[in-house]
Amino acid sequence: MSINDRVIAIIAEQAVLEPSDVTPDSTLEDLGIDSLGLVESIFAIEEEFDISVPFNANEPTASDFDITNVSAIIAGIEKLVAEKV
Amino acid sequence: MKRVVITGAGTINSLGHSVPDTLEAMREGRCGISDLEFRDVDRLSIKIGGQVRGFEAEGRFNRQQMSLYDRFTQFTLTAAKEAIDQSGIVFSGETAARSGVVLGTAGGGVSTWDDNYRSVYEDGKNRVHPFVVPKLMNNAAASHVSMEHNLKGPSFTVSTACASSNHAMAQAFQMVRSGAAPAMVTGGSESMLCFGGVKAWEGLRVMSKDACRPFSANRNGMVQGEGAGVFVFEEYEHAHARGADILCEVVGFAMSSDAADIVMPSKQGASRAMAGALRDAQLNASDVGYINAHGTGTAANDKTECAAVADVFGPHADELMISSTKSMHGHLIGGTGAVELLACIMALRDGVVAPTIGYEEPDPECALDVVPNEAREAKVDVALSNAFAFGGLNAVLALKRV
Numbered sequence: 001m002s003i004n005d006r007v008i009a010i011i012a013e014q015a016v017l018e019p020s021d022v023t024p025d026s027t028l029e030d031l032g033i034d035s036l037g038l039v040e041s042i043f044a045i046e047e048e049f050d051i052s053v054p055f056n057a058n059e060p061t062a063s064d065f066d067i068t069n070v071s072a073i074i075a076g077i078e079k080l081v082a083e084k085v
Numbered sequence: 086m087k088r089v090v091i092t093g094a095g096t097i098n099s100l101g102h103s104v105p106d107t108l109e110a111m112r113e114g115r116c117g118i119s120d121l122e123f124r125d126v127d128r129l130s131i132k133i134g135g136q137v138r139g140f141e142a143e144g145r146f147n148r149q150q151m152s153l154y155d156r157f158t159q160f161t162l163t164a165a166k167e168a169i170d171q172s173g174i175v176f177s178g179e180t181a182a183r184s185g186v187v188l189g190t191a192g193g194g195v196s197t198w199d200d201n202y203r204s205v206y207e208d209g210k211n212r213v214h215p216f217v218v219p220k221l222m223n224n225a226a227a228s229h230v231s232m233e234h235n236l237k238g239p240s241f242t243v244s245t246a247c248a249s250s251n252h253a254m255a256q257a258f259q260m261v262r263s264g265a266a267p268a269m270v271t272g273g274s275e276s277m278l279c280f281g282g283v284k285a286w287e288g289l290r291v292m293s294k295d296a297c298r299p300f301s302a303n304r305n306g307m308v309q310g311e312g313a314g315v316f317v318f319e320e321y322e323h324a325h326a327r328g329a330d331i332l333c334e335v336v337g338f339a340m341s342s343d344a345a346d347i348v349m350p351s352k353q354g355a356s357r358a359m360a361g362a363l364r365d366a367q368l369n370a371s372d373v374g375y376i377n378a379h380g381t382g383t384a385a386n387d388k389t390e391c392a393a394v395a396d397v398f399g400p401h402a403d404e405l406m407i408s409s410t411k412s413m414h415g416h417l418i419g420g421t422g423a424v425e426l427l428a429c430i431m432a433l434r435d436g437v438v439a440p441t442i443g444y445e446e447p448d449p450e451c452a453l454d455v456v457p458n459e460a461r462e463a464k465v466d467v468a469l470s471n472a473f474a475f476g477g478l479n480a481v482l483a484l485k486r487v
Contacts, residue, residue, distance in 0.1 A: 036215075036216075039215040040152065040214075040216065043212065043214055043215050047212070
């Protein structure tokens with residue numbers, strides 16, 4: 001599975017939706033994922049890719065990690081995975 | 086002062102997953118203590134306990150709930166649902182705004198600590214699930230009960246080791262008696278039966294390797310249990326007005342501190358708590374028909390407790406019955422007083438006194454009627470429930486037949 005598909009699978013599981021319901025421009029709010037759900041998703045992503053996501057729940061907008069929508073999250077993770085190698 | 090009655094009871098413990106199942110086991114003198122089953126149990130020297138069997142959290146709770154509920158919270162929610170369903174009380178409007186939940190636990194989410202310490206120390210992982218803190222905190226169970234049942238009044242958790250539940254129920258009793266709350270959900274829970282939880286207790290060398298035999302001359306220590314007991318304490322007029330079935334009345338309580346030793350019990354501290362509960366309830370010692378003992382099965386507790394009973398009750402000590410149901414369900418630590426309150430309710434309501442099982446040899450230092458091995462039918466008007474904690478913190482409740 002591609003990074004894209006793996007991230008979508010994690011987000012879909014958190015949102016209790018089918019992966020096909022998670023589109024690139026979906027926001028977390030659209031998907032019904034609250035702040036606790038976001039923190040749990042980031043944990044699952046870190047575990048899946050063995051990366052550290054620079055996200056601070058106190059100041060989500062100030063973090064060096066864009067969570068505007070699903071495509072932004074995927075792009076951020078692809079970058080972190082690339083930097084790891 | 087308002088009268089306080091119990092209108093609902095719920096439990097899960099090694100004897101049963103409900104109040105009827107638990108009371109049936111107590112009537113039959115069944116033992117819920119058996120070989121422990123969990124990871125690394127072979128590295129323990131104590132391998133028995135009153136473990137809850139056949140409890141599947143999956144299916145009962147959804148995925149999100151599972152990630153937030155430690156086993157002690159799962160037990161609490163299960164028992165709270167049974168109690169509130171039985172009571173028939175609906176928490177809405179003013180009743181919801183003023184009613185709360187006070188629960189006891191000594192360890193809170195012990196297996197959550199255990200699992201995650203194992204993960205970072207033994208498995209070398211560097212991150213843990215984000216919900217570790219909200220899952221392990223001691224007030225998690227009380228908070229989830231408040232959310233699940235819309236309890237918006239005073240809610241908190243009491244932690245006084247083996248007296249946690251009794252202290253919690255004493256607080257709930259006070260709130261209803263004073264008129265601060267029309268009803269309170271109260272009791273306690275514990276789930277320490279995991280590798281770290283039992284290993285810690287092993288260190289004290291007060292644990293039995295084979296059985297919990299309170300008051301028996303050959304007793305050789307305590308046995309841990311797990312589970313929860315939860316009750317609805319309700320103001321009498323409030324309960325009466327809605328036609329609720331009243332299980333019994335809570336008529337008094339007292340707390341005392343030994344101010345002496347961190348683990349050794351004190352006859353004076355225990356006596357003052359029992360005598361105080363009688364005074365608070367405006368009862369004579371001779372009114373008491375049954376005492377649910379703290380009765381841990383350790384050499385020190387049982388003889389001290391019997392001496393305290395002899396002091397407080399004088400000649401009547403030989404007339405009353407005193408039993409320790411820990412012989413059946415094990416010591417639920419912070420949840421123990423709550424499960425043991427069920428034996429008091431059974432004595433008052435059903436006229437059946439739960440036995441002290443595993444009783445093999447009389448001990449001259451415990452020369453009371455400990456209801457050995459078989460339950461007994463008897464009319465009981467007043468019962469006391471004792472809890473004497475490590476740290477010398479004692480709490481005794483007095484209950485009355487309605």
